[in-house]
Amino acid sequence: MATLVSEMVDLASRFPGVVSADTRPGYSGWMVNKDNLVEVATALRDEFGFELLSNVCGVDYFPDKMEVVYEAYRTTGGPGLRFKVQVARLDPMEVPSVTPVWPGAEFQEREIWDLYGIRFTNHPDLRRILMWEGFAGHPLRKDWHEPFYEEDNKPLDSRWPRGKYASAEEKNIYKDNLQFPQNFDPQEVRIDGEAPLYDTLQKYTTIDAGIKTDRVIVNMGPQHPSTHGVFRAAVVLDGETIVSLKPVMGYLHRNHEKIGERNTFLQNMPYTDRLDYFNSMSNNWGYSLAVEKLMNIKVPERAEYLRVIMAELSRIQNHLILIGMLLNDLGAFFTPALYAFEERELILDIFEAASGARMMCNYHRFGGVSRDLPAGVLEKIKGLVDERLPRKADEFDRFLSENEVLLARLKGVKVIDADDAVRYSITGPVLRASGVPYDVRRAQPYGIYDRFDFDVALRHNGDLYDNYLIRLDEIRQSIRIVQQAVKQIPEGPINSQKPAYQVRVPAGEAYGRIEAPKGELGFYVVSTGKPNPWRYHVRAPSFVNITALEKMCVGTKIADFVAILGVIDIVLGELDR
Amino acid sequence: MYGKGIIKGLGVTLKRFVDTYLDDIAWWGRRYYNPEGIAHRSSKDARGVFTVQYPEEKLPVPEEFRYVPFLVYDEKPDGKKEIRCTSCGICAKVCPPQCIWIVRTNDPQTGRPVPEPAEFYIDADICMNCGFCAEYCPFDAIIMDHDYEIASYQRNVFNMEKLLKPASYYKSIRPLNYALNEEARKAKEAARAARAEAAGRS
Numbered sequence: 202m203a204t205l206v207s208e209m210v211d212l213a214s215r216f217p218g219v220v221s222a223d224t225r226p227g228y229s230g231w232m233v234n235k236d237n238l239v240e241v242a243t244a245l246r247d248e249f250g251f252e253l254l255s256n257v258c259g260v261d262y263f264p265d266k267m268e269v270v271y272e273a274y275r276t277t278g279g280p281g282l283r284f285k286v287q288v289a290r291l292d293p294m295e296v297p298s299v300t301p302v303w304p305g306a307e308f309q310e311r312e313i314w315d316l317y318g319i320r321f322t323n324h325p326d327l328r329r330i331l332m333w334e335g336f337a338g339h340p341l342r343k344d345w346h347e348p349f350y351e352e353d354n355k356p357l358d359s360r361w362p363r364g365k366y367a368s369a370e371e372k373n374i375y376k377d378n379l380q381f382p383q384n385f386d387p388q389e390v391r392i393d394g395e396a397p398l399y400d401t402l403q404k405y406t407t408i409d410a411g412i413k414t415d416r417v418i419v420n421m422g423p424q425h426p427s428t429h430g431v432f433r434a435a436v437v438l439d440g441e442t443i444v445s446l447k448p449v450m451g452y453l454h455r456n457h458e459k460i461g462e463r464n465t466f467l468q469n470m471p472y473t474d475r476l477d478y479f480n481s482m483s484n485n486w487g488y489s490l491a492v493e494k495l496m497n498i499k500v501p502e503r504a505e506y507l508r509v510i511m512a513e514l515s516r517i518q519n520h521l522i523l524i525g526m527l528l529n530d531l532g533a534f535f536t537p538a539l540y541a542f543e544e545r546e547l548i549l550d551i552f553e554a555a556s557g558a559r560m561m562c563n564y565h566r567f568g569g570v571s572r573d574l575p576a577g578v579l580e581k582i583k584g585l586v587d588e589r590l591p592r593k594a595d596e597f598d599r600f601l602s603e604n605e606v607l608l609a610r611l612k613g614v615k616v617i618d619a620d621d622a623v624r625y626s627i628t629g630p631v632l633r634a635s636g637v638p639y640d641v642r643r644a645q646p647y648g649i650y651d652r653f654d655f656d657v658a659l660r661h662n663g664d665l666y667d668n669y670l671i672r673l674d675e676i677r678q679s680i681r682i683v684q685q686a687v688k689q690i691p692e693g694p695i696n697s698q699k700p701a702y703q704v705r706v707p708a709g710e711a712y713g714r715i716e717a718p719k720g721e722l723g724f725y726v727v728s729t730g731k732p733n734p735w736r737y738h739v740r741a742p743s744f745v746n747i748t749a750l751e752k753m754c755v756g757t758k759i760a761d762f763v764a765i766l767g768v769i770d771i772v773l774g775e776l777d778r
Numbered sequence: 779m780y781g782k783g784i785i786k787g788l789g790v791t792l793k794r795f796v797d798t799y800l801d802d803i804a805w806w807g808r809r810y811y812n813p814e815g816i817a818h819r820s821s822k823d824a825r826g827v828f829t830v831q832y833p834e835e836k837l838p839v840p841e842e843f844r845y846v847p848f849l850v851y852d853e854k855p856d857g858k859k860e861i862r863c864t865s866c867g868i869c870a871k872v873c874p875p876q877c878i879w880i881v882r883t884n885d886p887q888t889g890r891p892v893p894e895p896a897e898f899y900i901d902a903d904i905c906m907n908c909g910f911c912a913e914y915c916p917f918d919a920i921i922m923d924h925d926y927e928i929a930s931y932q933r934n935v936f937n938m939e940k941l942l943k944p945a946s947y948y949k950s951i952r953p954l955n956y957a958l959n960e961e962a963r964k965a966k967e968a969a970r971a972a973r974a975e976a977a978g979r980s
Contacts, residue, residue, distance in 0.1 A: 361870035364881035364897065368933070468874035471908035536791060543828050550820060557842040557922070563908045571913065572842060575954075581822070589822040600790055604783035702872040702914040 210249055210282060216241055223285060227495075227709020227728075230270075230283030235296055238286055242271075242302040250275050251282055252623050253639070254303035255745075256712065256723050257310060258738040259317040263343035265290055267319055270725065271299070272712055272740075276623055276637055278644035283712070288319065298324040305626025308748045316341035316458075326401050331451035331777060334397055340456055347459070354733045355463055402437050402445045416444060419759070423452050427530050427763040430773030434750070434762070441758045446751045453777035461737035466492055466567070466704050466728075469737060473724075474561040476739060477775040479519050482511040482552065483717045485565035490647055491713030491724040492567050495706050501697050504569035505649045506690040510582060511552070511564060512715075513679040513686070517590060518545040519718035520630075520672040520679075523770050524597060527669060530767040531610050537601070544593050547585055554578045567704055569696030579687060586683045594676050602670065611665040614761050616768065617753050618663050625749035629720025629742055631769055634671040635663030641716035652689075653682045665761070668768035675718075703732055710736075719770050720746055739778060743771040798826030811835055841952050844909040844922035846902045849941040850948050861942065862919035864893035869911035869920050877904035878911060898941060902934035918959045924951045 212220040212231045219237045223230045233241050245251045251273035260268040267290050274281040288294045298321035299306045310321045311330040318339035321327055329336065338345050349372060351357050359366055402418065422433035431452035437445040457476065461469050473488045474481035486508055493500065500508075525541030549559040555574055556562040564570055601607055617627065619636040632639055640657040642650040658674035660667035698704075708730040714723035720742025727736035746769050753769075754762050801824070802809055809815040816835055819828060830837055847869075851859040870878040881897035884890065912922045923943075928934060949956040 355876055356871040356873075357876050360873070360876050360879040361867035362882065364879050366879040366899070366901075368901065368935075464874060465872075467872065467910070471874050471906055471910070533787075536787075540790070540794075546820065546828065547822060553843060554840040555842070557840075557844040557909055558907060561907065563910075575841065584822045600786055604787065605780060606783060700914065702868055702910070 212241070212245075212284070215244070220284070223283075227707065229710075230285060233284050233286050235286050235288060238297045239299065239302060241284070242299045245273055245282065245284075246302055249282070250277070252276050253628075254299065254305055254626050255281065255628070255714070255721055256725060256738075256740040257299075257306050257313065258725055258736075258740070259313040259319055259341070260727060260736045260738075261290070261317060261341065261343050263290070267294055267317060269296055269313060269319065270710075272723070272725075273303075274644070276639045276644075278639075280645055281712075292318065294319045295322050296320070297322050298327075300324055303626060304624050305745065305748050308744060312744075315339070316456075318342065328397050328401070331454045333451065334395075341459055347456075353463065354731075355465060355468060398435055398447060398449065401447055402435060421759075421762065423449075428766065429526070429771060430776075432766075432771065432773055432776065434766075436754075436759065436762070438759060441760070443754045443757055443759060443762060446754050446762070448747055448750050450747075450773075451777050453773045455778070457739065457778035458737055461739075462734055464734075464737075465732045466706055466734060467702065469734070470565065471561065471563040473739075474563055475774055476741060476778065477717065477719060477722075477743070477772045478560055479522065479772060480512075480515045480718050481560060481562040482508075482515040482564060483715060483722065485562065486512055486648070487713055487715045487717065487722045488724045488726075489565040489567055489713075490715060491711045491726045492704075492706060494711035494713055495709055495726060495728055496567060496704070497707075498568045499697055500569055500648075501694045502649075502691050503573075503693040504695045504697075506686050507555075507570050507574065507695065508565065508648055509650070509653075510683055510686050510690070511555070511562075513682045514548045514551060514582070514585075516679045516718040517676050517683075518548045519770075520676050521545055521597075523672055523767070524601070524669065527764065527767040528601070528607075530763045531606070533606075541597075544590060547589070551578060551582055551585070554581075566696055566698070566700075568698035569694070571696075573695050579690070582683065583687050586680050586687065590680050591677070594673060594680065598673055602673070607669070608666070610761075610764060611669055614665045614757060614764065615753075616663055616665055616668055616765055617749060621749065621752060622663070625752065627720070627746050627749055629716070629718070629746065629770075630658070630671050630675060631668060631720070631746060633658055634660045634667040634768075636661040641714055641721055645714075647713075647715055653685050655681050665764050665768055706730070706734075714740070717742055719743055719772070719775070739775075741775040741778060743769075743773075743776040744778070747771055747776065794826055796826075801825045813838065839924050839926075841954055843924055844907050844912070845926045846905050846907065846923055846928065846936070847900065847909075847911055847920050847941075848923045848943045848947075849898060849938065850919055850921055850945050851942050852945050859942070859944075861894060862917050862945075863895050863898065864917060864919070865891075865895040865898075866893075866916070868914055868916065872910045872914050874908055874910065875904045875906050877901040877906075895938070898938045900936045900941060902928060902936050918963070921948050921952070 213222055219234045220241060221232050223232050253274045253276050255274055256272040258270050260270060262268060266287050269286045271284050272281050286296050288296060296319055298310055308330060310324055313319050314321060314327055315329040315332050316339055351359060417438045419436045419438055420433060421436055422428040423431040433449040435447045435449060436443055470485060473484040476484050521541040521544050525538035528537040529535055552562050553559045555578060556564040617635055622632045622635040623637060638657045638659045643657050655678045658671050658678055660671045706728040708728050710727045712723055712725045714721055722742055723740030725738040726734050729735045753765050805815060816830060818824060849863055851861045854860055865880050865882045867880060870880055877900055879899050880895050883892040883894050883896040885892050909922050911920045
């Protein structure tokens with residue numbers, strides 16, 4: 202049914218002369234005239250019901266065009282709608298911002314400005330986001346080359362057949378990975394990278410009964426134990442209450458997407474492990490889903506079951522760690538976290554036996570998985586999901602859910618309500634805790650999720666306590682799925698393709714998305730038929746969910762900021778990419 | 779009642795403490811420093827303390843465990859080492875961080891390439907242990923190792939001397955995979971012999 206409804210969306214006849222179908226072979230969606238973008242976007246949201254803008258990314262069609270690609274979805278489920286805006290590849294490039302329609306596009310548009318140099322007019326705060334202020338150039342452009350650039354694409358000739366290689370530190374006399382713009386003069390450097398950041402914060406002074414009060418700016422991070430990595434938030438405080446907040450990120454930025462475009466399709470697989478390093482099994486899935494769509498290949502039954510088992514086990518351990526670490530953030534120093542690590546340890550043992558590594562699993566291949574389960578591992582999984590994990594989930598529930606410290610800190614502290622969550626493109630448990638039953642596994646089932654009997658976990662208050670409880674709910678639902686999967690798993694081949702180190706991917710575009718433990722994880726891949734992807738974009742749930750951080754935190758206490766950041770569940774490998 | 783949660787929480791820790799000793803008694807002396815005990819402690823039935831006393835105790839690694847690869851050579855009866863690698867370069871081409879580079883051998887007389895590497899390097903500091911080289915090697919010449927204790931004070935660029943390990947070592951760390959590979963090799967050789975025979979007859 203859902204497909205039919207989506208096919209009825211005929212934008213070309215609704216907006217004659219403004220919208221046309223994208224007719225390039227292998228492409229789909231709509232081309233929108235740049236000047237009418239906001240008008241079309243408003244209609245999409247209000248008339249057609251595409252409330253959730255999931256993905257915004259740029260593509261550089263060197264040498265003549267740049268493109269911005271949008272993916273919007275209905276929160277009632279069904280396939281999405283893709284529309285694009287093209288601009289001539291001449292600086293300055295300008296595209297109207299869609300933040301008035303979907304505020305969730307704010308960070309993604311900043312990212313495009315940062316990495317592609319497309320300006321978004323009417324954007325509330327267009328600064329660089331992953332690179333630092335003062336960085337020269339826009340690194341995802343095809344004509345931008347990194348230090349020690351060798352070739353556009355791997356494999357590099359220097360390794361084979363030439364067999365000559367010099368490491369970076371041998372090439373640079375400063376023994377460092379540095380590149381300076383032309384005519385760079387260190388004498389003239391003025392370090393004012395922080396000024397634009399502080400300018401965006403609301404600083405104000407009040408004079409109350411003759412007493413002048415200044416607000417304090419506190420930098421939480423980058424080296425702060427509660428930020429789960431190198432993440433920083435510049436916060437303006439009134440007493441203990443947060444008045445204004447701006448997240449600062451990019452400390453772990455390695456331009457994952459540029460690396461991805463240098464890599465061959467297969468070489469990207471282990472790199473996806475490093476995004477959300479807690480859940481490499483689900484990251485693999487998102488990427489293989491996108492490439493399998495492009496290649497138009499099927500996955501054998503057994504491999505589908507293996508994928509489900511691994512992805513759900515990975516969700517269980519992710520949520521366990523979240524609960525443990527949340528208590529850590531609340532001050533229960535490491536005891537609950539380590540109890541959660543015990544169960545995780547058992548799950549990682551399974552990953553290690555199946556894939557060869559505990560965290561960097563690299564388990565999926567296009568058309569299946571890399572290895573079958575060794576003898577005895579299925580019994581281990583059964584033992585875990587039938588006996589130990591349900592018991593442990595109940596134990597967490599019994600000991601924590603009624604704990605008065607937890608209740609006092611979590612209950613009634615608003616994170617976000619349903620309307621705002623959708624407007625800000627939040628996905629995953631945080632969205633569901635605010636009362637929107639949106640789960641990609643049900644909304645647009647991928648793999649074999651339509652076969653399993655499970656409920657979309659849902660809570661209604663959108664406070665910290667619900668965000669904690671929904672993790673327990675999801676653990677229980679995931680256990681249910683794995684229980685069914687280990688019963689039903691058939692024998693058979695694990696890959697429909699012949700093992701090949703170089704895969705042929707037909708030209709076109711594809712967007713693969715899955716319900717990762719942290720939210721919707723999407724991969725937008727463009728192939729030109731060559732061995733390397735032309736565009737490889739990761740729609741990271743951590744990155745998009747953090748867009749609403751200011752919205753969530755303003756008005757709460759500084760101590761709650763730590764808990765809110767804890768339940769949003771960010772991981773910096775994915776946030777900074 | 780205030781304080782109940784805290785008492786409950788302390789109870790959890792106390793229970794863990796008691797469980798550890800109960801498990802110790804049940805396993806009377808075999809819980810630590812022996813493979814069975816370690817296996818028990820990392821199973822679903824483990825109670826109490828979970829930790830393994832590294833480096834005195836080590837968790838056994840599963841067969842599929844992968845760490846920085848090594849090169850396999852066959853030991854011939856006359857004591858000669860026969861390197862399986864033919865320097866075809868597939869491992870170098872598939873390597874995601876491009877940490878493998880190979881110098882090929884050329885015949886001194888004809889100048890043509892000989893299927894044997896002159897030099898073979900792996901920068902173990904760049905290697906991401908993905909296992910692609912071993913997975914796609916057509917000659918089972920490069921295999922992922924189990925030896926994960928390679929910390930050092932300098933950059934770990936492994937040359938052939940460091941990389942070469944005998945096939946018997948491969949057999950000892952990955953018996954199942956080794957058996958499968960040997961079977962496939964024998965089948966291939968038999969097929970080749972049959973083909974040669976057929977060609978000779980005709």
